[in-house]
Amino acid sequence: MNQQSALKNRLALQDHWLKPVLQTPFHHFIAEKMHGSNWYDWAGYDAASYIDDEELEYFAIRSTAAVFDITPMVKYRIEGPDAERFLNKLTLRDVAKLKAGRVQYTAWCDDRGHVLDDGTLFRFSDRCFRLCCQERHLPWLLDCADGLDVEITEVTHEIAGLALQGPTSAAILRKAGLAINSMKPFDLARFKLDDLDIEISRTGFTADLGYELFVAPQEAGRLWELLWEAGALLGIRAIGYNALNMARIEAGFITANADFVTSELALRPDRLRRPDEIGLAWMVDLTKDHFNGKRAIKSARANGTGGHVLVGLEIKGNEPAHHAILYQGQKNEVGIVTASIWSPMAKRNIAIASIQQPFGNASNTNLWVEIYAMRELQYHKMMKRAKVVERPFIHLPRRTATPPGDF
Amino acid sequence: MKSYDVIVIGAGHNGMIAAATLSRKGLGVLLLEASPTYGGMAAGGEFAPGYAGPSLVHSLNGITPAILKEMQLDKFGLAPLPTMTTCLSHDDAPLLVADNYQIAAGILSREDEVGLAELTRRLKFQASILQQFLADTPPQEGAFPFSMKARLAKTAFNLKRSGKIEMQEFMRMALMCICDVVDEHISDERLKGLLAFDGTLGISLGPRSPTSLFGLYMRLATRSAGADHTNGYSINAAGRLIDAIYESTKAAGVEFGFGRKVRAINVNNGLAGSVETTDGETYSAGSIVSAIHPATTFLSFVGAPKLDTGFSREISSVRSRGNVSKLNLVLDRFPHIASIGGSGEGRYVLAPSANEVERNFNPSKYGELPDAPCFEFVIGKGDRDTVYLSAIIQNTPLNLKQGWESGSKRLQDLVVNCLERLAPGIKSSIVATRFFSPLDIESNFNVPGGHWHHGELQVDRLFSLRPVFGAANYRSPIDNLYICGAGTHPGGGLSGMSGLNVARALIRDKGRGGK
Numbered sequence: 001m002n003q004q005s006a007l008k009n010r011l012a013l014q015d016h017w018l019k020p021v022l023q024t025p026f027h028h029f030i031a032e033k034m035h036g037s038n039w040y041d042w043a044g045y046d047a048a049s050y051i052d053d054e055e056l057e058y059f060a061i062r063s064t065a066a067v068f069d070i071t072p073m074v075k076y077r078i079e080g081p082d083a084e085r086f087l088n089k090l091t092l093r094d095v096a097k098l099k100a101g102r103v104q105y106t107a108w109c110d111d112r113g114h115v116l117d118d119g120t121l122f123r124f125s126d127r128c129f130r131l132c133c134q135e136r137h138l139p140w141l142l143d144c145a146d147g148l149d150v151e152i153t154e155v156t157h158e159i160a161g162l163a164l165q166g167p168t169s170a171a172i173l174r175k176a177g178l179a180i181n182s183m184k185p186f187d188l189a190r191f192k193l194d195d196l197d198i199e200i201s202r203t204g205f206t207a208d209l210g211y212e213l214f215v216a217p218q219e220a221g222r223l224w225e226l227l228w229e230a231g232a233l234l235g236i237r238a239i240g241y242n243a244l245n246m247a248r249i250e251a252g253f254i255t256a257n258a259d260f261v262t263s264e265l266a267l268r269p270d271r272l273r274r275p276d277e278i279g280l281a282w283m284v285d286l287t288k289d290h291f292n293g294k295r296a297i298k299s300a301r302a303n304g305t306g307g308h309v310l311v312g313l314e315i316k317g318n319e320p321a322h323h324a325i326l327y328q329g330q331k332n333e334v335g336i337v338t339a340s341i342w343s344p345m346a347k348r349n350i351a352i353a354s355i356q357q358p359f360g361n362a363s364n365t366n367l368w369v370e371i372y373a374m375r376e377l378q379y380h381k382m383m384k385r386a387k388v389v390e391r392p393f394i395h396l397p398r399r400t401a402t403p404p405g406d407f
Numbered sequence: 408m409k410s411y412d413v414i415v416i417g418a419g420h421n422g423m424i425a426a427a428t429l430s431r432k433g434l435g436v437l438l439l440e441a442s443p444t445y446g447g448m449a450a451g452g453e454f455a456p457g458y459a460g461p462s463l464v465h466s467l468n469g470i471t472p473a474i475l476k477e478m479q480l481d482k483f484g485l486a487p488l489p490t491m492t493t494c495l496s497h498d499d500a501p502l503l504v505a506d507n508y509q510i511a512a513g514i515l516s517r518e519d520e521v522g523l524a525e526l527t528r529r530l531k532f533q534a535s536i537l538q539q540f541l542a543d544t545p546p547q548e549g550a551f552p553f554s555m556k557a558r559l560a561k562t563a564f565n566l567k568r569s570g571k572i573e574m575q576e577f578m579r580m581a582l583m584c585i586c587d588v589v590d591e592h593i594s595d596e597r598l599k600g601l602l603a604f605d606g607t608l609g610i611s612l613g614p615r616s617p618t619s620l621f622g623l624y625m626r627l628a629t630r631s632a633g634a635d636h637t638n639g640y641s642i643n644a645a646g647r648l649i650d651a652i653y654e655s656t657k658a659a660g661v662e663f664g665f666g667r668k669v670r671a672i673n674v675n676n677g678l679a680g681s682v683e684t685t686d687g688e689t690y691s692a693g694s695i696v697s698a699i700h701p702a703t704t705f706l707s708f709v710g711a712p713k714l715d716t717g718f719s720r721e722i723s724s725v726r727s728r729g730n731v732s733k734l735n736l737v738l739d740r741f742p743h744i745a746s747i748g749g750s751g752e753g754r755y756v757l758a759p760s761a762n763e764v765e766r767n768f769n770p771s772k773y774g775e776l777p778d779a780p781c782f783e784f785v786i787g788k789g790d791r792d793t794v795y796l797s798a799i800i801q802n803t804p805l806n807l808k809q810g811w812e813s814g815s816k817r818l819q820d821l822v823v824n825c826l827e828r829l830a831p832g833i834k835s836s837i838v839a840t841r842f843f844s845p846l847d848i849e850s851n852f853n854v855p856g857g858h859w860h861h862g863e864l865q866v867d868r869l870f871s872l873r874p875v876f877g878a879a880n881y882r883s884p885i886d887n888l889y890i891c892g893a894g895t896h897p898g899g900g901l902s903g904m905s906g907l908n909v910a911r912a913l914i915r916d917k918g919r920g921g922k
């Protein structure tokens with residue numbers, strides 16, 4: 001037997017490498033800039049953890065402009081005469097208050113009021129919406145539409161998206177010829193450059209000035225070229241998730257299945273969380289008509305059974321407290337850190353944490369974090385005092401300035 | 408808009424019992440019924456064109472003493488009913504079986520006599536464990552009262568005290584199939600056929616399907632929970648009982664609205680407040696009790712958009728495809744059953760063996776009719792010197808592949824030819840006929856799927872899971888909306904317990920004033 005066919009046979013025996021991982025239409029542009037192969041799986045797509053240096057990428061968000069590929073974000077088109085009614089039943093906030101051309105950060109729950117996911121809701125017109133989120137939910141959405149005249153289609157693969165975030169992001173768009181000056185945060189608009197259709201929303205995951213841009217997948221290359229041409233002298237840089245994650249922690253934003261376990265994926269009943277338990281109580285609009293979980297949320301509030309809170313923490317020292325345990329009085333376990341960094345912008349050691357009530361309040365002065373720091377193959381155990389603080393951890397006036405400045 | 412304390416939807420026995428109980432507590436109750444008369448599936452009316460009598464029901468089982476007392480039914484008089492069953496077969500001699508599967512000495516072989524005694528003792532004991540829960544309001548999440556915990560603890564203790572063997576046997580047998588259990592004890596095919604038939608009648612299982620023994624438990628438990636003289640087979644017994652319940656309900660001061668078909672239960676902000684009928688009327692009420700099929704209540708009247716998605720998903724998954732048909736024959740004389748040499752009032756079952764019942768069940772899985780249907784029939788005196796033969800035919804699926812248009816005729820021919828073989832000459836004595844397929848039951852009695860129990864009465868849909876978890880304690884996720892009927896615990900038949908339980912739940916929630 002010749003060597004080649006023997007190799008072929010062996011390869012055939014293990015075909016896991018044939019498993020398809022999708023590539024976004026921006027893949028080649030990103031791969032070109034990447035040193036190495038730093039991909040992770042985001043909802044079935046190859047997504048960059050980092051391009052070459054995550055700290056430089058982070059500073060691109062805060063100092064110039066960063067481009068992050070958000071194509072893998074799960075997207076649903078929701079259209080029909082009952083679309084608003086459907087979304088009001090599905091989500092926690094009042095969709096009637098969401099005007100066409102606006103975006104709403106929202107969340108949705110199951111019958112027991114446990115959060116299924118959070119996401120953004122784009123309203124294009126009276127009867128046409130797009131819901132963007134982390135997990136896939138089509139069966140739930142379709143069942144929720146029972147008895148309503150609305151069509152729900154997953155369009156994740158039909159739309160390519162880029163997030164452009166950072167102080168020079170508005171300048172880049174202006175330079176590219178897009179009239180975004182009048183757009184306020186959470187505004188949504190459609191633009192046409194020659195024959196290129198671009199949807200732009202002034203949204204992001206960074207608490208910085210920023211936009212999200214959507215085009216048809218076959219136009220992805222044109223969008224990329226457009227941004228790079230306009231951004232060449234404005235510090236544009238492609239980034240991976242690690243840098244974005246730093247920015248979102250500073251912003252105090254939560255990520256599904258990182259800061260809380262979504263109710264469809266949770267295996268253990270005590271991991272389920274109601275909106276009140278993950279800092280989303282403000283979303284719950286009990287004045288609107290019935291929505292999924294309303295009854296359960298109301299009764300949990302009435303019975304005072306909100307067992308946890310999700311809070312921002314400021315921790316002494318400079319060692320990030322990754323997934324560290326929280327103690328009351330250095331003794332009783334009362335929670336866990338779900339995300340943490342030493343914040344370059346706030347110059348503080350910050351974290352997001354889930355804490356059992358009643359320990360998660362700002363007046364608690366006896367909260368401690370147990371941090372294990374690896375120092376040359378030995379853990380250094382530290383007990384650091386922590387304080388519950390307001391989120392976001394940073395406030396940047398440029399985030400909301402309208403019209404946005406050049407940088 | 409007229410306003411009431413309570414509106415009850417559906418004047419079946421459960422609806423009437425609920426309405427009467429609430430009315431006696433001083434509430435103003437309106438009872439809306441789509442058809443022109445009371446009784447629901449047990450309603451009287453036409454047995455066959457031109458002949459008065461009940462359309463569907465020919466047996467009574469398990470009206471509990473609590474219902475007799477609440478509805479003061481004893482004053483309407485309850486006469487002992489025939490409880491004997493005659494097992495027929497084309498080849499074997501007939502076998503007479505009394506209530507609870509008692510057979511006179513000397514008929515069966517010695518081994519079978521011993522085996523049957525042991526089998527019935529065991530089944531009765533195990534059914535009695537379930538029987539303790541039939542009258543209860545099932546616990547739900549967040550509604551698990553101490554009394555229920557105490558009941559469960561007591562049951563577990565009693566079971567343990569009855570001995571290791573009994574406990575082991577219960578754990579072993581509970582989810583078994585009928586065939587495997589009866590094969591362990593008896594060999595008489597006719598008797599095995601009867602047990603197989605009784606345990607699977609009205610549900611979509613064969614005697615070899617796992618968990619089918621539960622059907623037999625339910626039957627035994629319901630019957631032994633019943634008061635004296637409330638079990639038995641008779642053309643008119645159910646009708647008399649329904650009449651008595653109606654009289655008692657009327658006497659309790661309930662206002663009846665016959666021919667008022669409900670179109671919607673208006674729910675605002677999770678609160679049920681009024682009921683709309685197809686004639687455009689709206690009736691408002693402090694509470695609404697729906698005594699009809701849960702799917703109709705929630706999906707048609709309330710509507711999925713007003714319900715939590717998980718709940719409406721569960722309700723739509725309730726299996727409710729009927730598989731029983733009904734054939735009513737009016738005869739000009741009592742049939743002459745050859746193997747008996749005549750016939751009289753009572754119940755006859757043609758289910759020659761457990762295998763035959765299983766063979767009967769097989770085609771129903773694929774939407775087909777059996778070649779030789781198994782069925783029971785009750786014979787009794789009818790209108791104008793006639794004789795009524797009322798037959799219930801098993802395993803006749805709702806979704807019949809050939810369609811019920813042609814299927815009805817075929818099934819009737821199969822049954823009548825079968826009867827002709829058992830009782831030559833019966834064909835020529837037929838004066839009138841009426842047939843109900845599951846599809847006819849659906850349209851005639853407003854029961855989705857035409858299912859006798861308003862949803863499969865199987866282990867996955869009993870007690871706290873009936874009709875679904877979250878609505879099993881007669882309350883629903885809609886405030887002020889209550890449910891009862893065959894679709895709720897303890898299921899179909901004529902026990903009436905869900906009607907009484909829903910009234911109790913409502914009174915408990917709202918206080919004696921109920922407002």
